[in-house]
Amino acid sequence: MFSYLLRRLLATIPVMLLVAVFVFMLLRLTPGDPAAIIAGDYANDAQIAEIRSKLGLDKPLPVQFMVWLGNMFQGDFGESFFYKKQVGELIAARLEPTLSLSLLTIILTVCIAVPLGTLAAYRQGSWLDRGIMGFSVLGFSLPVFVIGYILIYVFSIQLGWLPVQGYQRISDGVGGWLLRLILPSVALSVIFVAFIARMTRTSVLEVLGEDYIRTARAKGQTESKVLMHHAVRNAAVPIVTVIGLSFAILIGGVVVTESVFNLPGLGLLTVEAVLARDFPTIQAVILLFSFIYVLINLAIDVSYTLLDPRIRY
Amino acid sequence: MTTAAISPGSQTLRRMLANPSVIIGGLLVLAILLMGLLAPVLGTRDPADISPKDRNQPPGYETTVRDNSGAKVPVVYRLGSDTLGRDVYSRIVYGARISLVVGISVAAISIVIGMAIGVLAGYVRWLDGIIMRIMDGLMAIPAILLAIAVVSLFSAGLTSVIIAIVVPEVPRVVRLVRSIVLSIREEPYVEAAITAGTRTPVLLVRHILPNTIAPLIVQGTFIVASAIIVEAILSFLGIGIPPEIPTWGNIMAEGRAVFQLYPHNIFYPGLVLALTVLAVNMLGDGLRDTLDPRFAKRV
Numbered sequence A: 001m002f003s004y005l006l007r008r009l010l011a012t013i014p015v016m017l018l019v020a021v022f023v024f025m026l027l028r029l030t031p032g033d034p035a036a037i038i039a040g041d042y043a044n045d046a047q048i049a050e051i052r053s054k055l056g057l058d059k060p061l062p063v064q065f066m067v068w069l070g071n072m073f074q075g076d077f078g079e080s081f082f083y084k085k086q087v088g089e090l091i092a093a094r095l096e097p098t099l100s101l102s103l104l105t106i107i108l109t110v111c112i113a114v115p116l117g118t119l120a121a122y123r124q125g126s127w128l129d130r131g132i133m134g135f136s137v138l139g140f141s142l143p144v145f146v147i148g149y150i151l152i153y154v155f156s157i158q159l160g161w162l163p164v165q166g167y168q169r170i171s172d173g174v175g176g177w178l179l180r181l182i183l184p185s186v187a188l189s190v191i192f193v194a195f196i197a198r199m200t201r202t203s204v205l206e207v208l209g210e211d212y213i214r215t216a217r218a219k220g221q222t223e224s225k226v227l228m229h230h231a232v233r234n235a236a237v238p239i240v241t242v243i244g245l246s247f248a249i250l251i252g253g254v255v256v257t258e259s260v261f262n263l264p265g266l267g268l269l270t271v272e273a274v275l276a277r278d279f280p281t282i283q284a285v286i287l288l289f290s291f292i293y294v295l296i297n298l299a300i301d302v303s304y305t306l307l308d309p310r311i312r313y
Numbered sequence B: 001m002t003t004a005a006i007s008p009g010s011q012t013l014r015r016m017l018a019n020p021s022v023i024i025g026g027l028l029v030l031a032i033l034l035m036g037l038l039a040p041v042l043g044t045r046d047p048a049d050i051s052p053k054d055r056n057q058p059p060g061y062e063t064t065v066r067d068n069s070g071a072k073v074p075v076v077y078r079l080g081s082d083t084l085g086r087d088v089y090s091r092i093v094y095g096a097r098i099s100l101v102v103g104i105s106v107a108a109i110s111i112v113i114g115m116a117i118g119v120l121a122g123y124v125r126w127l128d129g130i131i132m133r134i135m136d137g138l139m140a141i142p143a144i145l146l147a148i149a150v151v152s153l154f155s156a157g158l159t160s161v162i163i164a165i166v167v168p169e170v171p172r173v174v175r176l177v178r179s180i181v182l183s184i185r186e187e188p189y190v191e192a193a194i195t196a197g198t199r200t201p202v203l204l205v206r207h208i209l210p211n212t213i214a215p216l217i218v219q220g221t222f223i224v225a226s227a228i229i230v231e232a233i234l235s236f237l238g239i240g241i242p243p244e245i246p247t248w249g250n251i252m253a254e255g256r257a258v259f260q261l262y263p264h265n266i267f268y269p270g271l272v273l274a275l276t277v278l279a280v281n282m283l284g285d286g287l288r289d290t291l292d293p294r295f296a297k298r299v
Helices: A002-029 A034-039 A045-054 A061-073 A087-122 A127-141 A144-158 A174-208 A211-218 A223-234 A236-261 A266-275 A279-307 B008-017 B020-037 B088-123 B125-139 B143-153 B158-184 B188-195 B200-208 B210-236 B248-256 B264-291
Strands: B061-066 B072-077
Touching (some): A002 A061, A002 A279, A002 B125, A002 B143, A087 A174, A087 A223, A087 A236, A087 A266, A087 A279, A127 B264, A144 A236, A144 B210, A144 B264, A174 A223, A174 A236, A223 A236, A236 A279, A236 B210, A266 A279, A279 B143, B088 B125, B088 B210, B088 B248, B143 B158, B188 B200, B200 B210, B210 B248
């Protein structure tokens, strides 16, 4: 187990290195001189030359890459062109809204999607199953910003139950924090509920056809116990895989949701950085998100051994 | 089933036409295609026409404008007007063009590139490792972020948006094609063809690639749907197609600031966008179930 973990951890290094190369090349691939882009439209030649030597852009590419990577490892993501602050500080300040939104969305998704999918599988072919599957196709197709605005319109503008936009730090009161996150996390969770409910249904259906389910029923086990203990448990591996896979979409969704609900998180920071062509910030955010994504996938792989004792590495 | 005369092709076609998903999705997609093609006929006004006195009007608003000869002509803003007094209905109709162009070209380009790379990876053993590691690296970057990063490199425009959406899609196609090639190359008929002295290019084109067509058509429809959404997201965030060009995302971006007072600028394009994506997804679902019976059992 330990050696497996170590092997998997080592295997993520080349992937992360490749991501780092892509992210590094980002600025170098831009048509034109990176120093001129950094300097902005109104810089003169002397300023551009100064930036070039300050950032080491006059050195050969491999050297630049090693210097850049070395800085990253020391937690130095460079200085934001736009905010004139350390990118590391910038990210730290924006972490809380994004983490809150993501966690709430995941909790909400799992609490809704797994029971829905199980129910659909249990009542396969019924109107309930059709309804849940119909909702699932619809949920796939409704873009998160459309759902977001519908929710804002109904619950904030028409009914006036919830605040329209904005964020409150958790330290300023849990109530206000939660109140402002309800709509964003509901909006964001729709697509995942659709996705995961569907996958849950498929894998529970497969398990329900197994002999041991019939055995459990034959020995007089109650239906709820058959479902919870025998079916869902055995269907867990594919469900967890899908939850892991959907993190990539979650990260994309965070960018859009934060924008719609005006949550000052990493997603909004990304959009602001792109609009300002603030490359150090863009690079750091992409690197960070990819790193998290790779780690989550690793965690999912490792969790298989916990969920299914038959899987041994 | 009764006679041997029915070819597998016509059977597939028959299955397809009996599938409600294919029919409903296909008809809706056709309707949206027609909407885009017939935009100049369907649109009531030039989508770029600004009219400051008619801004932020509700759906069904009627007014008069002077035409080129100076005569007053009545116009109806069927779906209201935006903050610059442009006709939302006409903008939505014209917006279909951008969405469709982006969706279809992203799917076509990523399939062509992905197929070429996938065949190389699946067939040329020593290239496999290198190619797949690069694809793993690309896939480790969340798709929308990768698209945002690529868009940030170029100036805003249709081409850069298409490139930005193609880049994250390619690795997914490569994986699919590679896995098919890997399983097909072990088939006895491929070995037979090799033994018979078939040259590699002929072998690839005649014996291996045809197997990728059905899965790629299915994958292609899903790429169209996701490309349409990503384009709308990029435009909505203000980093996609330039704002003066009518796209569904741009109309919504335009409506953001005044959403609380005039929600129609967001709702109508959002509705059309959702309907389009739904139609393409339904078509894809139906095609998956009918084109390849092996797929139908999964998901």
